[in-house]
Each structure stands twice: as C-alpha cells, then as structure tokens.
Ligand code: ZN
C-alpha cells in the first residue's frame with residue numbers, strides 16, 4: 079500500500095507559502111519505530127540542507143523540517159521514496175508551522191503521548207551484519223547471544239509501553255556501557271538509537287540451570303550443546319517464550335521429548351543452521367527460501383527431500399517437515415555448537431500456552447528437561463513461532479504470530495469506533511480494529527484449558543493498554559458455548575456495550591475479503607472443520623454469497639451425520655460408515671479397525687442417537703481418508719485429512735464423480751463419489767490413486783458449481799477460506815480450475831485461512847454493520 083499523504087494546509091500544495099523559508103510538521107505513521115527511522119531522517123535532512131528535529135511519539139514519528147520550499151519538497155519526496163525497509167510509512171500528515179530559524183537538524187527526546195495509538199514492530203530475525211560480528215573472534219560481540227542492531231532483534235517481545243524507547247522495554251535494567259553508549263549515540267553507526275543494543279559487558283547473560291533451578295557448572299552454551307549431543311531434552315528461552323529442544327536426528331531423544339510433552343503425533347518444528355542445511359533435508363523452492371530467510375523467520379512447511387535423515391518421530395507418517403532458521407544469536411550459536419538440526423517446539427504440556435515467564439517456565443518445564451538454557455532479559459509477552467507455506471500463488475500463512483504480530487492489517491475502510499473481535503475456539507487469535515488498522519494478536523491457541531483462557535484474557539488487556547484502545551463494540555462467534563463468546567457476552571453486559579454475533583463461515587469469507595482489502599460481494603467457498611450455522615446444525619462445506627455486511631447460503635455439501643459427535647472427529651471411519659449407511663451402500667467389514675465397534679456405530683446411526691448433522695468439508699476429508707484406506711483415525715484434528723493429501727499420487731489424472739443437487743440451495747453430492755470409490759477400492763485401485771481422484775473430483779465439481787453461481791448472481795469473484803485450504807493440493811487444484819473458468823480467485827495471504835484468521839473477519843463484519 080502506498081502511503082497516504084494528508085496536507086492540512088492547501089498553501090503548501092499550491093506553492094503559495096510566503097518568504098524564502100518555511101517550517102513544516104511531518105507526522106509519520108506506520109512501521110516507523112524501531113526501524114532506524116530517526117537516524118535515517120537525520121542523515122536525509124542533513125543531506126537535503128534541512129534543519130529542525132525528529133522525535134518518536136505515541137503515534138509514530140514527528141519531523142519538524144525547516145528550509146526553502148524547494149528543499150522541503152525534495153526532502154519529503156526522498157523521505158517517502160527511500161524510507162528504509164522493513165519500515166513502512168502508512169500515512170504522512172503535513173502541517174505548516176511558524177519559522178523558528180533552527181541552524182541544525184537534531185534528534186529530540188521522545189514525547190510521552192500517554193495512551194495514544196502507536197505502532198509497535200514485530201520481532202526481527204538477526205541480520206547478517208550482526209551474525210558476522212557474533213561469528214568473528216576478533217569482534218567485541220564474538221559469541222554474544224544478545225547481539226542486535228537497528229535492523230534486527232527483539233521488539234514486540236520486550237516492549238512494555240509506547241513510545242518505543244529503551245526505558246519502556248525489558249532492557250531498561252541494563253545500563254549501556256561506554257562502548258555501547260558511543261554506538262547508540264553515533265549517527266553514523268548501525269546501532270544508532272537501537273533500543274535493545276547490548277554487549278557482553280553491559281547486556282543480558284546466559285545461564286544454564288538444572289530442571290530444579292540450580293546453576294550448572296561450566297560455560298552455559300557449551301554445556302548445553304554437550305547435553306543436547308548426548309540426547310538430552312532442554313528448555314531454551316527464546317524471543318517470545320521457551321522452547322523444548324533436542325537432536326532432530328535422534329529417535330530416542332525425539333521420542334523422549336514427545337513422551338514428556340504429552341504430544342503423541344503432531345509434527346514438531348526443526349531448526350536448521352542455514353538454507354544449505356534446509357536443502358539437505360527438504361525441497362526448498364525459491365519462494366520458500368525467501369520465506370525461511372525473511373526477518374519474520376517463520377516455520378515453513380516443506381516437502382521432505384531425498385536425503386531426509388531426521389528421526390521418523392519428528393513428523394510421523396507425513397511427507398512434509400516444518401523447518402525454521404535461527405532467528406536469534408543464541409539460536410545461531412547453539413546450532414553451530416551442536417552441529418546438527420534441533421527439534422525446537424513450544425515449551426508447554428500438550429495444548430497449554432507456551433511458557434514465557436521465567437518462574438512459570440521453570441515450574442512447568444523443569445520436570446520435563448535435563449537442563450534449562452535461560453537468560454536475564456525478561457520476555458514482556460508470549461509470542462509463538464509463526465507457520466507459513468509457499469504455494470504457486472505466493473505465501474499462505476498458517477499461523478500469524480512472531481515476526482508478524484502486532485503489525486496491523488491495514489484496511490482502506492476506516493471507521494473510528496474500536497471493535498474487539500474475540501475469535502474462534504480453536505487456533506484462537508483476537509483482533510482490535512480501529513480506524514482501518516486491524517491489530518491481530520499473536521497465536522493464543524485452543525481455548526480448551528484454564529491457562530489458555532487466562533492467556534487470552536491477559537492478551538486482550540495487554541493489547542488494549544499497548545495500543546491505547548478500548549472497544550466500543552464486541553464481535554464474537556454465533557456459538558454461545560465457545561469460551562471466547564462467553565467472555566465477549568459477559569464483558570459487554572458488564573460494560574453496557576453492544577455485541578455482534580458473526581456466523582463462523584461468514585467470518586471466514588470476511589477475513590479473506592479483509593485480507594485483500596476488499597469489501598465487494600464474492601462467492602465465498604468455505605471448506606472448514608466445523609462452525610455453528612443459524613439453523614443449529616454444524617456447517618463447514620459452504621458456498622456463501624457474501625460481503626462484509628451479510629451473506630446468503632447458496633450451496634453446501636450434502637449433509638451427513640457424525641456418529642458420536644466429537645468422537646467422529648478423531649475416528650473418521652465412523653463418518654465413512656455413516657455416509658455408506660445413509661445411501662444404503664454395504665461396506666466390507668475388513669475395512670474397519672474393530673468389527674464390534676463398527677456394529678455399535680451402525681446402531682447409533684440407525685437410531686440417530688448422538689448423531690448431529692453436518693455439511694463439514696473437513697469431516698468429509700476424514701471420512702474419505704478412512705474409506706480409501708489412507709488413515710482411519712486422527713490423533714490430532716485433521717491428521718486423517720493431511721494423510722489423504724500427503725498420500726495422493728500426483729501423477730494420477732482421474733477423478734471421483736461428485737454430483738450437484740438442484741434446489742433453492744444447491745448441494746454438492748458426495749454419493750456418486752462414495753459409490754465409485756468403494757467400487758474402485760474393491761477392484762484393487764491403490765489408496766494414493768484414489769486420494770488424488772478424490773481431490774480432483776471435489777475441486778472440479780466445486781469449480782463447476784461456482785461458475786454456475788457466478789452466472790446466476792453476476793458475481794465472478796471467489797474467495798477461498800476455511801481450514802481445508804491449508805491443504806495445498808485442494809487449493810492448487812481448485813484455484814486453477816476456477817481461474818480457467820474465468821473467475822477471479824482470492825486466497826489468504828496476510829492472515830490464515832483457518833480459525834487463526836477468524837477474528838479479523840468478525841471485526842470487519844462488526845465494523846461494517848455497526849452504526850457506531
Ligand atoms: Zn543486526
């Protein structure tokens with residue numbers, strides 16, 4: 079987005095300013111704090127012959143510039159054109175001021191603007207210049223784990239208040255030594271005004287503790303590396319929280335980590351030393367390489383390579399692996415000292431939030447590990463690693479957290495009332511939307527446990543304080559029993575605020591619209607796990623005609639039942655049985671794990687006991703995964719669906735025949751596909767071939783349906799959202815089919831298609847509906 083420039087004085091525009099000199103105030107908003115804005119402005123002003131000053135404030139940065147009108151115009155043009163990345167000017171407000179006759183340009187102290195809205199940068203991965211210093215034995219920061227500069231280092235995870243200045247970070251307790259102070263105050267230095275600047279003399283120090291908190295003898299880093307090499311599990315303090323780490327090549331170590339963390343099967347992220355090490359275990363496309371090495375340094379899901387040599391326990395049964403590169407000097411040093419890839423997974427038990435406070439981390443993680451590699455720089459707030467994947471259309475975020483949050487999603491629709499959208503039950507994030515800026519929280523997680531709910535509530539309080547925003551309206555899911563919904567309803571009742579309930583899949587489509595800064599009507603294909611429909615049934619395979627204000631359900635998957643409700647999510651074979659029974663198709667007993675249990679489930683279906691109806695696409699994937707012989711059960715949500723995608727044979731060109739049922743609301747009919755699949759499996763067609771035919775068939779029929787609906791409605795844009803679009807095979811097939819039919823396709827690129835993006839959708843719907 080190009081910056082918006084506002085002129086408060088038309089005289090400037092018209093060039094009618096009187097006299098040989100003028101003074102102007104230029105207010106910058108955007109990502110301007112912590113990116114070297116002030117030093118850049120300082121150097122630019124001097125180069126342009128402009129006097130005055132620059133300072134940070136609660137809203138960004140303020141420049142007062144004095145010079146001839148030509149000098150000022152030149153200065154402003156270069157300011158916009160040359161602003162250093164990753165910084166970004168979103169808005170520039172220009173006012174005329176009285177001339178003061180300054181002789182010099184200076185960097186002034188920050189003005190404390192209290193609770194005004196500010197922009198806080200995400201944490202940035204260590205830059206190449208800092209890496210070189212850490213690796214250089216002659217440098218004074220050789221081997222120093224907390225090296226950073228204006229271009230890199232912690233931001234969001236150390237800021238306690240705005241404006242962004244050292245006293246308002248967790249570096250406040252580390253007074254600069256003479257050498258660091260000299261760098262900090264030298265406009266020509268890379269560390270000029272770098273707030274977290276530190277060195278071995280004055281900065282934070284590493285410590286290695288036992289699981290019970292006693293200091294361990296020896297150099298912390300070398301001893302930690304030695305322990306890891308001998309297959310120990312360690313807790314390691316990172317930027318936004320603690321990780322659990324162990325050797326990724328060791329089956330024994332990874333199995334131990336899984337056992338202690340109570341994480342049975344979900345894949346674990348692996349940190350590799352550099353891109354070459356990533357290429358040794360995975361196929362890394364140019365887009366994926368860019369993503370891995372970006373300042374956000376997310377976990378990137380990649381196809382396992384021919385020379386993949388990590389323990390099978392890292393990603394059981396999967397053909398992909400989640401890799402990330404070191405993003406702090408500590409990570410670089412640790413990887414170099416161990417000399418091989420490390421599992422680096424969030425430090426928690428099962429689905430609880432990641433530990434980030436030192437006492438809590440020691441109490442919760444100490445019993446799980448041989449040692450804790452920690453330090454004395456406090457983490458101001460939790461921020462999990464982000465997850466992304468590169469597809470042919472670009473970047474697809476799967477979890478938007480460290481490196482991205484709290485950078486706002488900017489929208490051109492600007493409304494002054496502040497909306498708090500509380501998000502979904504799983505993969506929760508919340509969102510504060512104000513004046514065209516959507517501040518999404520980092521990943522909160524599944525709101526299943528008491529600690530997760532506490533983290534959600536604390537996170538909201540933190541965001542409101544940090545950005546100086548108080549909501550005027552609360553948006554939540556239609557589901558009354560989501561803990562997030564209950565929070566919103568109770569808070570709104572206590573404060574006398576209005577609430578807006580947003581249907582789950584409408585929120586998904588709105589999130590995709592907001593992701594593209596659009597507000598027009600689209601055909602929203604939401605293939606998802608589950609979300610409550612206004613009819614009380616479970617939706618999840620929907621085609622909605624929707625904009626940000628409302629929606630109409632045009633089509634959905636033909637409904638089926640979930641025998642046992644939640645139990646069916648973990649046991650997709652139950653759903654396969656239900657599909658077959660619904661259309662009177664007998665299935666061979668030998669296909670099911672347990673004949674007695676299958677008989678019991680058949681009874682449930684026949685009597686319609688505990689059999690909620692659904693149109694969920696996610697559950698259809700689970701059912702077909704079982705039916706085609708890929709995976710009958712899931713140890714975590716989506717495992718069976720991931721197996722169906724992972725096993726699909728890319729060379730197969732056939733497809734299973736899905737149907738389209740007529741009616742006021744159209745239905746995508748799975749019955750012909752089911753019959754064909756059973757027939758073909760009985761005839762000996764292999765599971766990978768059938769898995770590919772399933773994907774191709776569903777994509778083809780969905781695209782046909784969208785073309786028909788486009789003709790009927792005159793709306794020729796399709797937005798793809800919902801958790802099923804984490805499936806790249808489905809995404810690629812459907813997007814290309816839709817495009818070949820002349821339809822415009824919107825795919826997520828700033829927020830995840832899964833429930834992690836839902837709060838943005840809720841927020842824009844509430845903003846569009848409200849008369850606030
Ligand atoms: Zn740096």
Ligand code: ZN
Nearest residue numbers: 255258277280
């Ligand atoms: Zn120092």
Ligand code: FE
Nearest residue numbers: 606607801833
């Ligand atoms: Fe969803």
